[in-house]
Amino acid sequence: MAMHRRLFLRIAALGAASTLSGAACATSTDDSPDLRALARPALLDVLGAEQVRAIGARYRAMVPAERDAAALRSAIHGRHPLLVRLLGVPRVAPAELVRRDFAEGRTVEVQGWVLSVTEARQCALYSLARA
Amino acid sequence: MHTDAQRLEDGSLIEGDLCIVGAGAAGISMALEWVGQGRKVLLLEGGGFDPDPRMQDLYRGEVVGRPYFPLEAARLHYFGGTTNHWAGLCAPFDPIDFERRDWVPHSGWPIRRADLDPFYARAQRLLDLGPYEYGADHWGRQEGGRARLPLDAEVVWTKMWQFSAPTRFGRKYRDAIVNARDVHLYTHANVVEIEANEAVRAVTGLRVRTLDGKEHRVRARRYVLACCSIQNARLLLASNRQARNGLGNGHDLVGRYFMEHIEMPAGQLALATPQLGNVGLYRLDYGKTKASGELSLSAAAQHTHRVLNGTTSLQPLPASPDLRSTFQVLTPEVVDAFVRIERGDTTVLPILRKLGEDFRPLQPGERRFRLFSRQEQAPNPDSRVTLGAERDAMGMPRVRFDWRLTDLDKRSMRTFYEVLGREVGKQGVGRVQILDWLRDDDVTWPGFLSGGWHHMGTTRMHQDPTQGVVDANCRVHGLGNLYVAGASVYPTSGSANPTLTLVALTLRLADHLKAAAA
Numbered sequence: 001m002a003m004h005r006r007l008f009l010r011i012a013a014l015g016a017a018s019t020l021s022g023a024a025c026a027t028s029t030d031d032s033p034d035l036r037a038l039a040r041p042a043l044l045d046v047l048g049a050e051q052v053r054a055i056g057a058r059y060r061a062m063v064p065a066e067r068d069a070a071a072l073r074s075a076i077h078g079r080h081p082l083l084v085r086l087l088g089v090p091r092v093a094p095a096e097l098v099r100r101d102f103a104e105g106r107t108v109e110v111q112g113w114v115l116s117v118t119e120a121r122q123c124a125l126y127s128l129a130r131a
Numbered sequence: 132m133h134t135d136a137q138r139l140e141d142g143s144l145i146e147g148d149l150c151i152v153g154a155g156a157a158g159i160s161m162a163l164e165w166v167g168q169g170r171k172v173l174l175l176e177g178g179g180f181d182p183d184p185r186m187q188d189l190y191r192g193e194v195v196g197r198p199y200f201p202l203e204a205a206r207l208h209y210f211g212g213t214t215n216h217w218a219g220l221c222a223p224f225d226p227i228d229f230e231r232r233d234w235v236p237h238s239g240w241p242i243r244r245a246d247l248d249p250f251y252a253r254a255q256r257l258l259d260l261g262p263y264e265y266g267a268d269h270w271g272r273q274e275g276g277r278a279r280l281p282l283d284a285e286v287v288w289t290k291m292w293q294f295s296a297p298t299r300f301g302r303k304y305r306d307a308i309v310n311a312r313d314v315h316l317y318t319h320a321n322v323v324e325i326e327a328n329e330a331v332r333a334v335t336g337l338r339v340r341t342l343d344g345k346e347h348r349v350r351a352r353r354y355v356l357a358c359c360s361i362q363n364a365r366l367l368l369a370s371n372r373q374a375r376n377g378l379g380n381g382h383d384l385v386g387r388y389f390m391e392h393i394e395m396p397a398g399q400l401a402l403a404t405p406q407l408g409n410v411g412l413y414r415l416d417y418g419k420t421k422a423s424g425e426l427s428l429s430a431a432a433q434h435t436h437r438v439l440n441g442t443t444s445l446q447p448l449p450a451s452p453d454l455r456s457t458f459q460v461l462t463p464e465v466v467d468a469f470v471r472i473e474r475g476d477t478t479v480l481p482i483l484r485k486l487g488e489d490f491r492p493l494q495p496g497e498r499r500f501r502l503f504s505r506q507e508q509a510p511n512p513d514s515r516v517t518l519g520a521e522r523d524a525m526g527m528p529r530v531r532f533d534w535r536l537t538d539l540d541k542r543s544m545r546t547f548y549e550v551l552g553r554e555v556g557k558q559g560v561g562r563v564q565i566l567d568w569l570r571d572d573d574v575t576w577p578g579f580l581s582g583g584w585h586h587m588g589t590t591r592m593h594q595d596p597t598q599g600v601v602d603a604n605c606r607v608h609g610l611g612n613l614y615v616a617g618a619s620v621y622p623t624s625g626s627a628n629p630t631l632t633l634v635a636l637t638l639r640l641a642d643h644l645k646a647a648a649a
Contacts, residue, residue, distance in 0.1 A: 046401050046498075046562060102557035112398075112565040114552025 034089050035073055039129045041122035042095060043115075049126075055110045056127025059120045062110065069128055072121045094122060133309045135179070136320035141345040145317065147173035149644065150337065150351035152322050152366070155212020156630055157616040157637045158357035159300045159308065160257055164641035166311040170648060173351060174314055175339065177321040177358075178209030180301065182470055185342055189321070189523045190362070196514070196533035197580060204463035205584055206359050207470070210318060211301020213359065214630075216469040219297025221260055221631040222290065223251050225440060227430040228507070228625035234437035235539070237388065237510035238623050241594045241603035250635035250642075257634055258295045259303075261421055265291045270412060270422045277411035279424060286432050286554045289412060289424040290442050292627075299473065320347070323525050325354070325370040325378055325613070333611045334378075340525045353612045353644060357637070360389065360586035360619035364516045365530050367590070367600075367607075379590070379607040382597045386516040386589050389532075390508040390624040391582030393540060394457035397569050398502035398548045400445065402561040408496040413445040416492040425505070427626065432550055438543035440626040441506030443551070447491050448499045456581030460486065466584070502563070504547070505583065507626045509539045516589055534582070538573040545569050585629050590619040605640045616640055 044052050060067050066075050074081040076097065077089045101107065101116030108120050115123075139145075149165065151158045154176035165172040178186040186208040194202070207215045224244065231239030252263040264270075267289040271277050279289050308316050317339075324338040337349040356363045364386040368377035377385055402408055415423040425442035433440060449455075465486055468479035493500075508514075514535040518528040545565065552563035568577040593599020596608035601620050607613040616637045618629040625632070 042403075043562070046403055098556075099559070102553060105553065107553050107556065109549070109552075109565065109570070112567065112570055114549060114556060114563050114565065116556060 035069060035125070038073060038076060038094055038122055039125040041119050041126055042098070043119055043123060044126070047113075052123050053127045055113060055115070055120065056123035056125065059108075059110050059124040060127065066121060066124065069125060072125050072128075076118050076121050094118065132312070132314070133316045133318065136317045136339060136347060137341045137343050137345065139345065139347060141347075143347045145173060145315075145339075145347060145349045147171040147315065147349075147351045148648065149173070149353050149355065150175065150349055151355045151357055151616075152337070153177075153212065153356065153358035153362070153617075154210050154301075154308075154316065155207075155357065155359060155617075156214050156300055157633055158212070158355075159304050160254075160634045160637045161355055161357060161616055161641050162308055162311075162314050162316075163257070163304060164638065164645070166307065166314055168313060168645065170313055172314045173349060174308065174316045175320040175322060175337075175349065176210050176316065176318045179318045180210045180305070181474075182207065182209055182215075185524065189525060189527070191523070192361070192530035192532050193519050193521070194532050194534075196535050197576070198578075199532060199534055199582070200458060200463055200584075202361065202530065202532060204466060205586070206361070209301070210305065210316075211299055214298065214300040215473065216466055217297050217630060219258075219295035220292055220628045221255075221258060221295055222292045222627035223247070223265060223635075224625035224627055224632050225290070225427075225430065227433060228440060228623055232434075235439060235509055235623070237512070237598075240622050241592060247632070247635050247639065250638045251631065253638050254631055254634040255293075257298070258631060259298045260293045260295055260631075265293070267291055267412060267424055270424070273422075274411070277414070278409050279412040280407065280410055280426070280555075280558075280560050282426070282554055282558055282560065285429055287426050287551055288429050290427040290626075291422050291424050293422045294415075294417075294420060295630075302473075320349075321525050322349075322358075322366060323369070323527050324372070325366060327370075327373045327378060327610065329373070331373050331378070332609065334613045342524065353614065353647075355614045355616050355640070355644075356590075357616040359617060360589045361516050361530055361532065363615055363617060363619040364589035365518065365527070368516075368518050369528050379600050379610060379613070381609060384591065384598070384600050387512045387514070388510045388588035388591050388622075389514045389516055389534060389586070390510060390588040390621065391534065392585045392624060392626065392628070393504065393506045393508055393536070393544065394581050394583040395504050395544070395568075395579070396456060396501055397443065397504040397544060397566055398551075399448070399564040399566070400500040400502055400555065400561055401564070402498045402500075403559055405496050405498055407560060408498050410445065410493070411495070414493045415444070420492075426551060428547055428550060436546050436550060438546045439507040439509055439539060441504055441544060441547050442626050443502045443504050443547070445493065445500040446503055447493055447497055448501050449491075456579045457583050458581035459579050461584065498561075502548070502551075504544055505626055505628075506540070506544050506547070507624050509537050509543075510588065510591070510623055511535055511537050514588070536576065541569070541576065542573045545573075583628065585618070585624070587618040587621040587624045587629055590615045591622045592620045593622060604643045605636065614640060614644070
C-alpha cells in the first residue's frame with residue numbers, strides 16, 4: 001500500500017510538470033538514447049531508408065493515436081507515457097521486441113509488408129525524425 | 132501400325148479390343164502400356180503428326196466467364212497433344228490434396244496419395260524425370276549442397292519440383308507406337324459421337340469424321356477418352372442422341388468443376404542478410420536444373436487457416452517494375468513459338484530470348500525476390516464447359532467456356548502470404564510484402580488474372596454417381612465399358628502441374644484394364 005501511495009505521488013508530480021512545461025519535456029524525450037535507438041529500425045538494412053520512411057508515414061496515418069514520438073515510444077514499450085517518464089523503459093533491445101512480436105503473432109500489414117508491430121512503430125519514429 | 136483415316140474408304144469399320152481417343156500425354160501413355168500385350172489397341176488422333184490450323188480451329192470456343200486465352204491456342208490438336216509445347220514442370224500431388232477438407236467444398240478423392248505412389252514412380256520414367264524422390268533433404272545434398280531458407284517445416288515447407296526435358300510425347304514415342312504390332316494409330320480420325328446401346332449401359336461404337344468429309348465407325352470392347360478436360364466433356368455432352376443431356380451426365384455433372392491453377396505474381400521477399408541469399412535449392416535455370424524448390428504451407432497450416440494448397444517460387448526481381456502473370460508472359464504468340472522452334476523455325480528466337488529475360492535464374496547473394504504463386508482452385512460447379520450453338524467443321528457443337536472462381540481462392544492466396552510473412556519474420560529470414568491486388572478484398576481479381584494453361588475437372592472422380600462422373604477406376608458411372616484418362620477426372624486440382632499426376636492415373640487405369648481383360 002505504501003509503495004502504491006509513493007507511485008501515485010510521483011505520477012501526480014510528473015503530470016503537473018508535464019502540464020507546466022510540455023515542450024521542454026518533449027524535447028528531452030526526443031533526445032533520449034532509447035528513442036534514438038528505436039528510431040533506427042533494423043529494417044533500414046533490409047528495405048532501405050526510403051521504404052522505411054514510407055512505411056512509417058503510412059503507419060502513423062493508419063494509427064492516429066500513435067502519431068507522435070512519445071506515443072510511439074510508450075506503445076513500443078507497452079507503458080503509458082507518464083510511466084515511461086516515471087519509471088524509464090524496460091531494458092529490452094528493439095531486436096528482442098521484434099522477435100517476441102513475431103513469436104507471439106503481434107504483426108501488422110503496412111503497405112503490404114508483414115511487420116512486427118514494434119518495427120512498424122520504429123519506422124514511424126524514423127519517419128518522424130526525418131519528416 | 133499407322134493409318135491416316137483420310138485414306139480409308141468412306142464408311143470403313145475399324146475394330147479392336149481397346150480404343151483410346153486422343154494421342155496426348157494420357158493417350159500415348161495408355162497405348163504404350165499395351166505394346167506387346169497381344170491385344171488389338173486402337174489409338175485415334177484427330178490431327179496428324181504436324182500442327183495444322185484447321186485442326187486447331189476445331190478447339191475454338193466461346194469464352195463467357197473470366198477472361199481466358201483463346202481455347203484453340205490452349206491445347207494442341209495433333210499427335211503428342213499439348214506435350215508439344217508444355218514446359219515440363221512436374222511434382223506429385225500432396226497427400227492433403229486427396230483428402231476431404233471440410234473447408235473446401237466438394238473436396239476429397241476416392242483414392243489416396245499412397246494408391247498413386249507406385250504409378251508416380253512409373254510415370255517418372257515416361258516423362259524422363261529423375262528418381263521418384265521429392266524430398267528437399269535429398270535434393271539439398273545434390274550438386275555439392277544446395278541451401279534452403281531456415282523456416283519451420285511445420286508451417287512452411289519446401290516443395291520440390293522436377294523438370295522434364297520437356298518430353299515431347301509425339302516425337303519421343305512416335306516410333307514405339309507406329310512400329311508396335313498390337314497398337315494401331317489412326318491419325319485425322321476425329322471422334323464426333325459416342326454411341327451407346329438402347330439402355331445406355333454400354334458404348335457400342337464411335338462415329339469418326341475426317342476433314343475431307345469421310346465418316347467411319349469404330350468398335351471395341353472398351354473405350355478410353357483421353358482428349359483433355361475440355362474436349363472430354365464436349366464429346367460426352369455432344370453424344371446426346373440416346374441420353375438427352377449427354378453420356379454419363381445423368382446428374383448434370385459433365386463439364387462442371389472446371390479448374391485451373393491460379394498463377395500470379397503476389398508478393399516480394401526481402402532477405403534480412405546477404406548470407407541468406409545463397410539459397411540454391413530454389414534456383415531454376417530452365418533447361419539445366421533437374422529439380423528446384425518452392426515454398427508451400429504445410430498441411431497443418433492449411434488446416435489451421437482453412438485455405439487451399441499453393442506454392443510460391445522465388446524469382447529474381449525483374450528489371451521492369453511490372454510484375455506479370457503467366458498469361459501475360461506466356462501469350463499465345465509465345466506458346467506458338469515453343470511449337471515452331473521445335474520444328475526448326477528460328478524466326479521465333481527473338482520471342483524466346485525476350486521470354487528468357489523474365490526467367491533469369493537466381494544469382495547467389497540476391498536479397499530481393501519476386502514471389503510467384505501457383506495455387507489450387509477450389510472445385511466450383513459453376514465453373515464449367517457447356518455446348519454452344521455454333522458448330523465446327525466436323526459438325527460438332529463448339530464449347531462455351533465459363534471459368535469462375537470463388538472467394539476461397541483469393542482468401543487462400545492472401546492468407547498464404549500473411550502466414551509466410553509471419554514465418555519469415557519469426558525465423559529472422561526477412562520480410563514479405565503482399566502486392567496491392569491481393570490486399571483489396573476476397574472478391575475482385577485484377578485484369579491480369581491468370582491460370583497456368585492447366586485444364587482440370589469436368590469429369591470428376593467420385594464413388595457416388597450423384598457427385599462424380601467417373602468412379603475410382605476412372606470408369607464412367609452407368610456405362611460399363613467407357614473410361615476417362617487425363618486431368619478431367621481430378622476432383623481437386625492440387626497445386627502441382629497436372630501432367631505427372633495424369634500420367635500416373637493413366638498407368639493405374641491401364642493396370643485396371645489389363646486385369647479386366649485378362
